[in-house]
Amino acid sequence: MPEFRLTTALLILLALAFPLQADTRAEGTALARQILERPANEGRVGTMHFRLVNSSNRSRERAALMVHSELDAEVRVAIYFTAPAAIEGTAFLSHDHPEGTDATWLYLPATERVRRLPNSERGDYFMGTDLTYGDIRDNFKFRLEDWHFSAPGTVEHNGRPHEVLRGTAQTAAIARELGYGAFEAVIDPETLFPVVVEFADPEGQPLKRVSIAEQGLVGGAWTALRFSVQQHQTGHRTEIHFENMRHAPDLDQRVFDANALAYGVPRIR
Amino acid sequence: MPTSTPGGGQPSAGPPRRRLYALLLLAAVGWIWLLNAEARVELSNAKLEAEYWGGVTTDDGSAALSRFTVKPSARWRLGDGWQLEVVLRGEYASDDTGLGSLETYSDLSRPFVDNTRSRLELDRATLVFRSGPTVLTLGKQTVPWGLLDGIQITDRFDAVRRRDFVLTDIRPDRLARWGFRLRSEASGWRVDTALLLDPTVSQQPAPGTAFSPRAARLRGGLPATAPDLPVRVSDRESYTDDATFGLRLARTLGGVDVSVLSLRGPDTEPLLVFATDSAGPYVELEYPRRSLHGFTLERGQGGNVWRVELAYVPDQPVNIRAPEPFAKDERRRWLAGVGLDWNAPAGWFVNAQLALDRINRGSTDITRPTEDVIGTLRVQRGFRQETWRVRGELLGALSDGDGVFRPALDWRGHDHLTITLGADLLFGDRDGLFGQYQDESRAWIRLSLSL
Numbered sequence: 001m002p003e004f005r006l007t008t009a010l011l012i013l014l015a016l017a018f019p020l021q022a023d024t025r026a027e028g029t030a031l032a033r034q035i036l037e038r039p040a041n042e043g044r045v046g047t048m049h050f051r052l053v054n055s056s057n058r059s060r061e062r063a064a065l066m067v068h069s070e071l072d073a074e075v076r077v078a079i080y081f082t083a084p085a086a087i088e089g090t091a092f093l094s095h096d097h098p099e100g101t102d103a104t105w106l107y108l109p110a111t112e113r114v115r116r117l118p119n120s121e122r123g124d125y126f127m128g129t130d131l132t133y134g135d136i137r138d139n140f141k142f143r144l145e146d147w148h149f150s151a152p153g154t155v156e157h158n159g160r161p162h163e164v165l166r167g168t169a170q171t172a173a174i175a176r177e178l179g180y181g182a183f184e185a186v187i188d189p190e191t192l193f194p195v196v197v198e199f200a201d202p203e204g205q206p207l208k209r210v211s212i213a214e215q216g217l218v219g220g221a222w223t224a225l226r227f228s229v230q231q232h233q234t235g236h237r238t239e240i241h242f243e244n245m246r247h248a249p250d251l252d253q254r255v256f257d258a259n260a261l262a263y264g265v266p267r268i269r
Numbered sequence: 270m271p272t273s274t275p276g277g278g279q280p281s282a283g284p285p286r287r288r289l290y291a292l293l294l295l296a297a298v299g300w301i302w303l304l305n306a307e308a309r310v311e312l313s314n315a316k317l318e319a320e321y322w323g324g325v326t327t328d329d330g331s332a333a334l335s336r337f338t339v340k341p342s343a344r345w346r347l348g349d350g351w352q353l354e355v356v357l358r359g360e361y362a363s364d365d366t367g368l369g370s371l372e373t374y375s376d377l378s379r380p381f382v383d384n385t386r387s388r389l390e391l392d393r394a395t396l397v398f399r400s401g402p403t404v405l406t407l408g409k410q411t412v413p414w415g416l417l418d419g420i421q422i423t424d425r426f427d428a429v430r431r432r433d434f435v436l437t438d439i440r441p442d443r444l445a446r447w448g449f450r451l452r453s454e455a456s457g458w459r460v461d462t463a464l465l466l467d468p469t470v471s472q473q474p475a476p477g478t479a480f481s482p483r484a485a486r487l488r489g490g491l492p493a494t495a496p497d498l499p500v501r502v503s504d505r506e507s508y509t510d511d512a513t514f515g516l517r518l519a520r521t522l523g524g525v526d527v528s529v530l531s532l533r534g535p536d537t538e539p540l541l542v543f544a545t546d547s548a549g550p551y552v553e554l555e556y557p558r559r560s561l562h563g564f565t566l567e568r569g570q571g572g573n574v575w576r577v578e579l580a581y582v583p584d585q586p587v588n589i590r591a592p593e594p595f596a597k598d599e600r601r602r603w604l605a606g607v608g609l610d611w612n613a614p615a616g617w618f619v620n621a622q623l624a625l626d627r628i629n630r631g632s633t634d635i636t637r638p639t640e641d642v643i644g645t646l647r648v649q650r651g652f653r654q655e656t657w658r659v660r661g662e663l664l665g666a667l668s669d670g671d672g673v674f675r676p677a678l679d680w681r682g683h684d685h686l687t688i689t690l691g692a693d694l695l696f697g698d699r700d701g702l703f704g705q706y707q708d709e710s711r712a713w714i715r716l717s718l719s720l
Contacts, residue, residue, distance in 0.1 A: 052654060054653075058682070060682075085719035085720055086684065086685065086687065088314060101524050103524075110439050116526070116569055116574050116610075117610070118571070118610050119569065119612070121572070121612070124612070129654070234653075236654055254401070254402060259459060263404060264352070
């Protein structure tokens with residue numbers, strides 16, 4: 001009977017598809033774990049240049065000294081703005097603890113005080129840029145507890161095959177917190193660094209594209225040295241490049257002390 | 270405030286100050302020349318800030334505010350660990366608010382140029398040495414202790430400008446003074462100690478200007494309708510007797526930042542005293558020494574930050590109601606404040622604060638309320654990549670029901686220019702802290718340029 005054969009065929013197809021889907025999820029999770037376990041270093045410092053471009057192509061520029069440390073899974077980032085004059089002396093510090101309370105501080109020269117900030121949602125945007133606080137903390141990694149992963153295959157990028165990693169937020173609450181409902185990333189197989197990431201908002205609409213134009217090995221850790229973030233919904237773009245990014249193995253941890261923000265740009269040898 | 274005598278009670282700036290400045294300048298230039306010869310001087314930053322702040326009263330549209338400010342600054346690295354920073358301030362005003370009185374300044378802190386409408390002064394001048402956790406700061410500086418925004422519980426080390434009442438963008442508007450400050454760490458404690466020898470106290474509005482005191486509580490109990498008396502400020506030239514000294518110890522305990530502090534120095538707000546001399550009776554503004562002992566606590570809790578401040582002044586100078594005019598006494602004073610920062614939904618930021626200021630009643634009433642309850646509420650949000658920011662602030666004396674509402678809109682679409690439109694709308698009883706200035710409600714514009 002035709003209906004019986006059709007039903008049987010469908011059931012067989014479903015039975016075959018399920019382990020295939022489970023395979024891509026397992027591969028995706030494995031790839032995400034490899035990315036997460038990318039070597040980090042105990043300290044790097046460089047000059048960060050931001051260019052913020054609106055949909056009318058008008059731009060604003062920022063420069064800052066960025067100091068980054070990743071020790072025992074605790075990530076600490078200090079950003080001291082040096083230009084333009086209106087924000088020169090402004091400094092930002094974040095401590096991201098794997099377990100326990102994250103903390104951020106801001107120093108505004110006009111107030112002459114270091115101010116502890118309420119923790120921002122990871123999806124909140126950092127100081128007018130198209131980078132979120134989560135983007136800055138995660139450093140082009142994808143946390144296993146946030147996403148359901150899959151690895152549908154490879155694509156050609158710059159003449160080489162690259163893995164594709166997809167993720168959907170595990171829950172609606174996570175999607176709201178991150179500001180992302182899903183992503184698709186093209187991963188460099190040699191560095192395990194994303195070279196392109198397309199993000200969708202929690203409603204599934206295209207949100208922004210992160211393109212890494214240049215990576216560099218700094219103290220044994222791959223780092224994005226030049227990248228851009230293009231917002232699809234507003235037409236705004238943020239371009240970032242680092243100058244003089246160098247490994248700082250003997251970084252004085254006092255640089256990451258909140259009170260040090262008031263003392264101005266540190267001199268790091 | 271009753272009319273001040275022309276020139277006030279202060280000698281005009283003269284040879285001693287100029288000689289001292291010349292010596293300091295010579296020493297600084299000499300040192301920089303020596304270091305430069307060793308190629309150890311580096312200009313690390315130079316900046317020019319200019320601002321125009323202009324406004325009209327909402328009552329009759331008269332020029333409430335028209336002030337132009339220029340602040341050039343430079344910072345040099347001088348060899349290992351040393352840094353020199355100099356900030357000048359030039360101001361020109363042609364309005365009802367004015368530039369404030371200089372009677373409360375020490376000779377060393379007075380402007381170089383002081384005309385009816387213009388001034389040029391040294392705003393900051395610091396020589397800083399850093400070595401490890403130790404920072405030594407010498408020169409003209411501020412000591413911004415305390416945690417709350419614009420509410421001074423433990424934040425009573427610095428003298429402040431009162432020419433704009435509390436209606437400035439940053440509160441308090443601090444006055445730098447000459448002295449030393451040493452910050453270091455020991456056994457997990459952060460130690461901060463300061464000795465400012467400069468006897469300058471808080472700047473008052475010039476007599477007859479928009480924010481000169483009108484409420485009886487700020488006039489020693491006299492109403493604004495009382496006959497004027499000449500006003501003189503007590504001598505501000507005692508650099509040892511009128512020094513301010515303080516010590517603050519801070520530590521982080523389980524994610525909570527706590528500190529204890531003590532300071533002693535001239536009260537930065539005036540005590541009115543009746544006096545007479547050959548010219549007749551006058552009112553003298555005295556600044557008796559007092560002590561303050563305080564405690565602060567700050568804790569982050571997810572999307573909130575909580576702040577608590579407590580202070581005790583065992584010897585607060587006060588004016589009391591007595592048969593003789595401008596009688597004075599000392600009373601115990603307690604101050605307490607709590608504040609909350611909250612990252613609210615949809616990108617809104619909220620800051621709310623509540624403070625209690627209580628003075629011991631004693632056997633005789635004082636000329637101000639024994640208890641003030643002050644509340645502040647600020648909400649703000651950025652739009653379009655933080656190129657626009659809208660904010661609203663409500664400050665009020667909850668005990669009296671008066672206050673001020675301060676809406677503002679910032680445009681920051683340019684790297685070097687910020688434009689702000691705002692208003693200060695005062696309301697309440699004319700004898701209240703805020704209500705006394707209800708006729709000075711104004712709308713204003715501020716243009717800020719940074720190069």
